[in-house]
Amino acid sequence: MEDILTEIPPPSRFFLEDLNNFCPPSPPLPSPFLLFSTSNREKFSRPSLLIIAMSSPSLQIFHHVSSKTLVGTVILPEIPFSGNSVEPSLKDKSCNIYALNEDDNLIMIVSVQYPVTAERSHAVAKLLIGEQVIPEKVLILDSIRSSNFRGRLSPDEAFAFKLESSAERKAKADGHQDSPLVKCADYLPSGSVVDGLAAALLSRCQLKKIRGTLCVSWPEVGVSVISLVKSLLLKDVLSHVKHIDMKKLEEGFLKLGRSKDYLLEFELYT
Template sequence: MDDVVTDIPPPSRFMLEDLNNFTPPSQPLPSPFLVFSTLDSSKTFRPSLLIVAMSSPSLHFLHHLSPKTLIGTLVLPEFPFSGNSMEPSLGDKSCNIYALNHSDKLIMIALVQYSVTAERSRAVAKLLIGEQIIPERVLILDSVQRHNFRGKLSPDDVFAVKLETSLERSSDTGYSPLIKGLDYFPSGSVVDGLAAALLSQCQLKKIKGTLCVSWPHFGVSVISLIKSLLLRDVLAGISTSSDVDLENEYLRFSRSKDHLDSELYT
């Protein structure tokens, strides 16, 4: 008599891949798109400089930069507008685009306040650079990712380093770095995600591009560093809002963000 406990059970009537046939395929996400407030929504913008901010210090500084005008937004359908404030806020999940006229030149600023997945980074980079927005130069501001950095990182370290496209570094165009006095990203370290996609898009479109990454992710010292770099080399003559104590407000914002983030894991 067969031992029903120890005998090998008969094979299932379905293979594992057959079972997946009963699961409806997930719907593909709609493509991201740009919305501008101008009457001619198909207008092509040709700014002298496009600044794309993703790091917390750069977002905080540029959010308080004045005067600038909100002209559009980049919509990622997976991030609904519900929960966002009526006026632009650092707590929103959004990517607002601003215009800044400086020395008779147009500067555009994109504040990316949500985390773009690797699968969506290429599509977002193409929207921001080379289609409806064709900048002469691009500056990307991000933070150093600890797992991609070759070397030890201490919370007490405060620094910024850069990467540049070949056209930005070319001596044929009279090399004059957009941000001066910074070391290059150390060999063996890696940049990925949206920052890498944006820099690659600059390279493909033959646009002068600079990626500046800073460490640490939060702190008054790093926002002071980013502020000094931008006001010295990129936005000379531009001032932040006079009624804002930038460093103290950033300290309060960072503490509240750390508190909210910690509650997600309790």
């Protein structure tokens, strides 16, 4: 006679892995795509520099650069357009692409203003680097969370750190005049972590042997970090942009800072 107290029970039908066997798989999400607003897309397929802005400071800085021209957008099908304004706004959930001409060099700026999940990061990175756009150099601007940093970060002091692809380091070793792209920033300390879309973009640069630099700033929001990122860009990257009105930047930050929802949304992808 079986001992009901010590006998191993049969597998439960309520185990999560068993329940999943009876659920139809979720339909795959459509691939992201790049939509240019001009028929001459070849003109924008090989920029000398591609800047991908994801951090709050970098988005606000490029929003106030008046010399840029809107040339396209990246569509992520799961991100709704409802609530977006007609004119580009920092409150929109969008990913616009702008062109910035510097003499004969074409600089393209991608303003990523919606959350990109880890599962979608590689698809977006592939779209922006090496597939439809093949840049000579790439600069990625993101923020770092204190939980990803090995050490302590003071909320009252602004910092910027960088990581580089092998091609960028080789260009520096070969004595290229424009290398490193970001000169006034220390390397990210060993043990610190960068994840999400920023990591996928730098990995894409490494895979395609493109000169890539990832620059992360701290804190995620604030006037001090806006000033720091602006200084790095104007000194090392966009020397031809003569003036960006810091007063307008501060006013824009304070206006957005009054909206608690904006800051909560931004924590999802910075």
